[in-house]
Amino acid sequence: MKKGILICACIALTAFALAGCKKEEQVSLPQDGALVLTPELVETPQTDLPQWTESQSVICVLFGYGFNNSFFYDDAIVRLEKQFGLEQENGLVWPVLYPDDVKNRISNLYDMVNARNIKGIVLLGAPENTHFMLARLQEFWDNDMPYPVFSLFPQDDMLGMEATCDFVLDYERTAEDEADTKEMEQTIDKTAEDILVNAIKYISELPERAHLPADEEIHAHVHQIVGKPVRRYTDSVTGLQAINHFVMETPKDTQEDSSL
Numbered sequence: 001m002k003k004g005i006l007i008c009a010c011i012a013l014t015a016f017a018l019a020g021c022k023k024e025e026q027v028s029l030p031q032d033g034a035l036v037l038t039p040e041l042v043e044t045p046q047t048d049l050p051q052w053t054e055s056q057s058v059i060c061v062l063f064g065y066g067f068n069n070s071f072f073y074d075d076a077i078v079r080l081e082k083q084f085g086l087e088q089e090n091g092l093v094w095p096v097l098y099p100d101d102v103k104n105r106i107s108n109l110y111d112m113v114n115a116r117n118i119k120g121i122v123l124l125g126a127p128e129n130t131h132f133m134l135a136r137l138q139e140f141w142d143n144d145m146p147y148p149v150f151s152l153f154p155q156d157d158m159l160g161m162e163a164t165c166d167f168v169l170d171y172e173r174t175a176e177d178e179a180d181t182k183e184m185e186q187t188i189d190k191t192a193e194d195i196l197v198n199a200i201k202y203i204s205e206l207p208e209r210a211h212l213p214a215d216e217e218i219h220a221h222v223h224q225i226v227g228k229p230v231r232r233y234t235d236s237v238t239g240l241q242a243i244n245h246f247v248m249e250t251p252k253d254t255q256e257d258s259s260l
Contacts, residue, residue, distance in 0.1 A: 052085040057119040058094040059084075059200055062109070064125035065155045067192070068098055076193050084200060092119070092204060098127055106130050110137060120203035123151045123165070124196065131160030138164060146209045150199050150225075153192070158233075162245050166212040167222050169195070169230070171250040190251070191228070198225045214243065222246050 061080070063073050077086075077095060085091015094116065102108040106126075110133050113121070123130060130151075138145055151165040161168045202225050212221050223230055226248060233245040 051083050052091055054090040055085070055092040055119075057092075057117040058087050059092055059119050059203055060094050060096060060109075060113060060116075060121045061196070061200070062096045062098060062121070062123045062126065062130075064098045064123065064127045064130075066153065067124040072193070073097065076196065079193065079197065080200070083197065084204070087116075093200065098125075107133050109133055113137065114140065118147050120147045120200075120206070121149045122196065122199050122203070123149070123154060124192070126151055126154035126156045126161065128156055130154065130156045131164045134164035135160075145211075148203055148206065148211045150203070152195060152199065158245065162242060165244070166214075167218060167244045167246060168233075168242075169222065169226065169246050169248065170233070172247045195226055198227060212244075218244055219246070 063076075067073065067076075080086065080093045080095070081089075081091070084093045087094040096102065096109065096112070098106065102112070106129055114137075134149060148166045149164065151161050151168045153170055154161050154168060158168065158170070202221075212218050219230075219232065226246075228248060230246040230248050232241045232243075233247050234241050
């Protein structure tokens with residue numbers, strides 16, 4: 001009897017030892033001592049995701065003379081779509097290509113603007129009579145427009161632009177250029193796209209119904225938007241300085257507009 005018990009005990013101890021060896025074998029390291037890890041799939045963030053969020057209002061960007069050809073327009077639209085989103089995607093920017101989108105009449109922009117929730121307007125190369133359309137908008141709002149209007153490098157009447165926009169930006173011109181009443185051939189500064197982006201961003205960050213100050217402080221605001229030195233326009237005949245009309249140095253490296 002004792003012999004049978006002893007045999008059973010030996011069998012049990014042997015089984016326990018074998019189990020212990022098997023368990024130790026499962027957690028043992030390779031002979032070289034290196035720890036082997038099984039890689040897991042990790043989702044990497046996509047870098048091409050949109051940088052914008054949906055907007056309840058839009059900023060109208062008019063691509064007029066000098067800015068309505070494929071050289072400028074196509075590249076600008078790609079950049080604006082990525083950074084701000086376009087209206088058709090519930091983005092911030094509503095691009096208007098002149099003359100196609102307004103059926104050759106800038107006056108048609110009046111109804112198009114009033115049909116939308118406008119956050120602001122940026123005019124690039126505003127064509128002739130744009131200021132009349134803006135004057136109608138001012139009248140519609142009883143001279144208290146709820147959004148700002150920035151005019152960059154307009155081809156419209158300058159006094160009309162000054163009267164209907166928060167500020168006007170143009171290139172420096174000689175007295176001979178100012179005396180010429182003909183529509184000037186527009187040039188495209190390679191930094192114009194950067195100025196456009198800055199202008200849109202500036203408007204997007206303004207409080208509701210806010211405008212740029214119509215006093216000495218406006219100079220600092222325009223300088224920040226343009227990103228380079230600007231000075232107030234001085235009339236070559238009277239010597240008077242404009243309040244909201246600024247000029248910047250004519251760029252040496254420009255792209256002439258072939259659409260005129």
